[in-house]
Amino acid sequence: MSETKKIPWRTRLHEIIYEADTPAGKLFDVILFIAIILSIILVMLESVNSFDDKYHEFLNISEWVITILFSFEYIARIITVKRPIKYITSFYGIIDLLSTTPKYISLLFGGIHALAALRALRLLRVFRILKLVRYLGASNMLVSALKASRAKISVFLFAVLILAIIFGTLMYLIEGEESGFTSIPTSVYWCIVTLTTVGFGDIAPITPAGQLLATIIMVLGYGIIAVPTGIVSAEYTSQNKNNILRKKNKVALNSQSCAYCLAENHKDGAKYCHQCGHGLHP
Missing domain, CATH: 1.20.120 (Four Helix Bundle (Hemerythrin (Met), subunit A))
Incomplete structure (x- = not known):
């Protein structure tokens, strides 16, 4: 009893x-x-x-x-x-x-x-x-969009890192230690700061060739900022369309949480967990 x-x-x-x-x-x-x-x-x-x-x-x-x-x-x-x-x-x-x-x-x-x-x-x-x-209700869609786009963002960040290494190496060869580019890692650091449009100003090119390369990097930086935003926005729009489709098909999700595996987002009226199969109300 x-x-x-x-x-x-x-x-x-x-x-x-x-x-x-x-x-x-x-x-x-x-x-x-x-x-x-x-x-x-x-x-x-x-x-x-x-x-x-x-x-x-x-x-x-x-x-x-x-x-x-x-x-x-x-x-x-x-x-x-x-x-x-x-x-x-x-x-x-x-x-x-x-x-x-x-x-x-x-x-x-x-x-x-x-x-x-x-x-x-x-x-x-x-x-x-x-x-x-x-x-926060809308945060679930944002988290799902970030998870769905993590592979694309990872590839994008890897590409940015490669560009930073290439441009940093070129800047080291062009400017040299006299302009503050004392090593390739330092030059790569400057390139990353410039690409992200932060621009601390602690290092700056002084030669015409270096300034031309810096201009290209700065313009490229504005374009780079828009890429991850577009990736996440596209995934977020996709998640929003899926939610609208579920509502049209009357497939509603509730906040039920499985007592065994803590899985959420179960359909209304569901008796068993969609992840582990245990009953939702033991």
């Missing part, structure tokens, strides 16, 4: 934490969203010495409240899934752990002056902002 009571309880808690189709799930996401924002604001305010000196006690207590809140959330996420290791070793599981533990570490080693540098680990709590991606 006790086992039959535990299963519905874990199922309901799983739906609240991992899904957003129910009122309780939406409320949980809103509260978590606000807590994440407050946590980031506290980290920022703590870095302002004048504010920290005046409100240190308030900041410390607030940080502990939020840290305990996220600790309970982390534990709840572990106990509501069938395979806890799957969540713990997942990307967001690691983020959740890293963003919660620094406060406890600073408590354990706070009295040791030599380990005062461990307080810098508190900055890891800023990683909680990465969790916000899960609560």
Whole structure:
């Protein structure tokens, strides 16, 4: 009898934490969203010495409240899934752990002056902002577009690196050490800075041939910037068309999360996980 009571309880808690189709799930996401924002604001305010000196006690207590809140959330996420290791070793599981533990570490080693540098680990709590991606609807399409275009972008970046090596080598041969191009790596660095239109100005060609090559590189840089933007935009448009097609065919996706493998984007009315085949409501 006790086992039959535990299963519905874990199922309901799983739906609240991992899904957003129910009122309780939406409320949980809103509260978590606000807590994440407050946590980031506290980290920022703590870095302002004048504010920290005046409100240190308030900041410390607030940080502990939020840290305990996220600790309970982390534990709840572990106990509501069938395979806890799957969540713990997942990307967001690691983020959740890293963003919660620094406060406890600073408590354990706070009295040791030599380990005062461990307080810098508190900055890891800023990683909680990465969790916000899960609560922005349009971000799913953007992430899918980036994943779909990663091969094209990788080839593009490799081509840019080859161009930087070629142009950097040519600039080293043209200008030489007198103009600050002391080595090929330094020249490649200058070429990358110029291609990306950053232009620190620490190195500049002085010969007419070098200036002509620099002009070509700078003009090429503006064209290069547009390439990855076009690749991602095309994939994003494709993802948007797929979503429209699914809506026309009445194939809706919900926020159901599998308790076994944590897979999402299941169809409405689906009884089994599309990835591992387990029931969605054990």
